[in-house]
Amino acid sequence: MNEKVSWILQPTVEDAYNLLKESLSKKRFIIVTGLCKVDYVGRAASKLDWGERVLLIKQDGSLLIHRAKGFEAVNWQPPGSIFTIKQEGGLLVIKSYRKEHQETLTISFRDITLLTSLKLVDEAEFEMHLSEDEMYETISSNPDILEPGFRILSQQRRIDAGVADFTGYDNQGRYTIVEVKRRTVDVKAVKQAYKYLSGFKGKGASVRGIIAAPSISSEASRLATLLGIEFKKIDLSKCVAAHKERMKTSLLEQSDKST
Amino acid sequence: MNEKVSWILQPTVEDAYNLLKESLSKKRFIIVTGLCKVDYVGRAASKLDWGERVLLIKQDGSLLIHRAKGFEAVNWQPPGSIFTIKQEGGLLVIKSYRKEHQETLTISFRDITLLTSLKLVDEAEFEMHLSEDEMYETISSNPDILEPGFRILSQQRRIDAGVADFTGYDNQGRYTIVEVKRRTVDVKAVKQAYKYLSGFKGKGASVRGIIAAPSISSEASRLATLLGIEFKKIDLSKCVAAHKERMKTSLLEQSDKST
DNA sequence: CCGTGGATCTCGTGA
DNA sequence: TCACGAGGTCCACGG
The missing domain is CATH 3.40.1350.10 (Trna Endonuclease; Chain: A, domain 1)
Structure with a gap:
């Protein structure tokens, strides 16, 4: 895996699984785009059928799923969630569990357009003025x-x-x-x-x-x-x-x- | 430009400019990762010095800048913002303006790791069940x-x-x-x-x-x-x-x- | 640990 | 367009 950025275009489930696994263990910034469905159970419950979205996973366990439109993520997990991934019936299944609220987010990819794994170096301090x-x-x-x-x-x-x-x-x-x-x-x-x-x-x-x-x-x-x-x-x-x-x-x- | 996904690894400012310009006009989903600084002026004002981040631009004008950690975007623009981009002193400068609140977000990229432009097809309905x-x-x-x-x-x-x-x-x-x-x-x-x-x-x-x-x-x-x-x-x-x-x-x- | 209030809150809905 | 309320709100801070 390249130090700064690794990516696979149209990866097989297995290739995606391997890069994802390594990236998660190395706590890299992961971007997955492709066809997926999403299920959430926790404080509430939600279901999102097949469609193309962008998944972001951060090194602190934050997770965001973005659709084509809108500011807000359709599903998410705040920092501290724990991931398990597996290959299942030709799907790449990513589960994120957050103990605090007993929340589980399940994302199943049927087709991955692009899988990216990055190391982001960012030490800058965010300054908010006029607070x-x-x-x-x-x-x-x-x-x-x-x-x-x-x-x-x-x-x-x-x-x-x-x-x-x-x-x-x-x-x-x-x-x-x-x-x-x-x-x-x-x-x-x-x-x-x-x-x-x-x-x-x-x-x-x-x-x-x-x-x-x-x-x-x-x-x-x-x-x-x-x-x-x-x-x-x-x-x-x-x-x-x-x-x-x-x-x-x-x-x-x-x-x-x-x- | 490929119908479904276009991407350039380590593009020159000019290449990035061209793909970005076309992608914006075609209202595609854009992901830019690289070294940038960010300025915001509007309801408040903020400043973020050089660092590597992930920028998302959606077809409805939503914009999100994510850092390595944390659930929330560090800077953003809700749907409806208008973009102008230009090359300036070796930088790729992206401005997003939202009339409603007279907010301007300026992102300057000094180095782009990966520029991705996607067409996301997603017609699914999001179902939320009871809390x-x-x-x-x-x-x-x-x-x-x-x-x-x-x-x-x-x-x-x-x-x-x-x-x-x-x-x-x-x-x-x-x-x-x-x-x-x-x-x-x-x-x-x-x-x-x-x-x-x-x-x-x-x-x-x-x-x-x-x-x-x-x-x-x-x-x-x-x-x-x-x-x-x-x-x-x-x-x-x-x-x-x-x-x-x-x-x-x-x-x-x-x-x-x-x- | 829980409760309270702020946020560039965002986003819906109704007037 | 504005005002009001909800959100899987998230988040920082005080106790």
């Missing part, structure tokens, strides 16, 4: 995004609520509580914010309430107006720009330190 | 599935055992305990049921014991007979029908409320 944390940090270090002249008094992340809060004064000196959400504000979020705000208003203080997010649903908008909560649109691209600026600055600071 | 919860709910609201005239006294889910229980009276007024399993009953399940039943019989009561499931293994069947436990076959399709009926009813009730 909730980063949006929060960006606003925190650049309150003008919220509203020009806004001064932050305190900040706090309420993990449980999935919301970041700022308290501060707007440019007219009014005490303000801001709830930041990275995603479209729905009715639920407005209710949540109202509940939270009520706690402050109950103390007799005059409080301005703002929900800051990239967008808001029409219904949530109505409710917010009703409850006297303002919606402040946050331009994500502004966040990205500000975030990049911060990154650049921190890099410069780092290089300053190192010299 | 455990649904089976339980269905029986609960429709005890006749268990046995005509069965009246449920109490019901209980024992999560730990993966079993749902009903107690009640059969149409002859006999006190009955029913254990429901969504999957084929094996010896283990029968033993478990017997153990559970013994607790009731120990109290001196006369109890009828039933295991309800779609099927039973021959060995489990023998054991059940031996232990005086009855097996009641549950027709999953009846469950499905009843379940659909329930769904319809609850929808009607909802619309009644709203009017």
Whole structure:
């Protein structure tokens, strides 16, 4: 077997079996395309009759079966599943069992178009920007995004609520509580914010309430107006720009330190 | 291009470009493996540096990038995205744009191990049967599935055992305990049921014991007979029908409320 | 180990 | 098109 990639076009069941067996034991990335049927029994049960699909098996035991269309895999197995393969009546039968949920996935190939076995080298780190944390940090270090002249008094992340809060004064000196959400504000979020705000208003203080997010649903908008909560649109691209600026600055600071 | 499958091992950028271009226009299923980097900007933003991955492009514009491990794709684009490809500085650059969310995914290949282009024929229908919860709910609201005239006294889910229980009276007024399993009953399940039943019989009561499931293994069947436990076959399709009926009813009730 | 909430969730369905 | 709920959701995190 070639170190980097092995493949067989239109393999016999036996050839496919052999390459698959070796690839599984060496924990390689396997791609099988061909005519198959699929059965699943576990938390639910499903059946998929003969058709041409693409099967992916990863070194950690993940398994995915993709059809011609659609984002989602039609059948799958999360990491940690255990494989058994066999030749049976001219078919190549692949079973994947996951103990945790007592799930069994059975894939029978009647005809294999292409069997590929790869060694994938990939040490890169996946970086996700504008996660909730980063949006929060960006606003925190650049309150003008919220509203020009806004001064932050305190900040706090309420993990449980999935919301970041700022308290501060707007440019007219009014005490303000801001709830930041990275995603479209729905009715639920407005209710949540109202509940939270009520706690402050109950103390007799005059409080301005703002929900800051990239967008808001029409219904949530109505409710917010009703409850006297303002919606402040946050331009994500502004966040990205500000975030990049911060990154650049921190890099410069780092290089300053190192010299 | 071959009707069913075309592939190039270690293609030049130009060869890859040409096959990819044709495959995209013909809406074929494309698999690219090789060294690439990935950038995403849209609802969020992400960056993934050079590494070897597997790229899938489907005929409906779905796109998936899979790394060596993990069930989930590291980057993706749901159906309906539009592709542009170009050769740029020795790289093959694939861009996928989705208008709906203004999302852009950019994949740059520096080195392609294998490029595959397939025509997948797959007309099969995917059949999903009941999950455990649904089976339980269905029986609960429709005890006749268990046995005509069965009246449920109490019901209980024992999560730990993966079993749902009903107690009640059969149409002859006999006190009955029913254990429901969504999957084929094996010896283990029968033993478990017997153990559970013994607790009731120990109290001196006369109890009828039933295991309800779609099927039973021959060995489990023998054991059940031996232990005086009855097996009641549950027709999953009846469950499905009843379940659909329930769904319809609850929808009607909802619309009644709203009017 | 279980429960909770987020996700570039995706995907259906109904208004 | 939008809002809502389900999913074999998966997954990370807290307890």
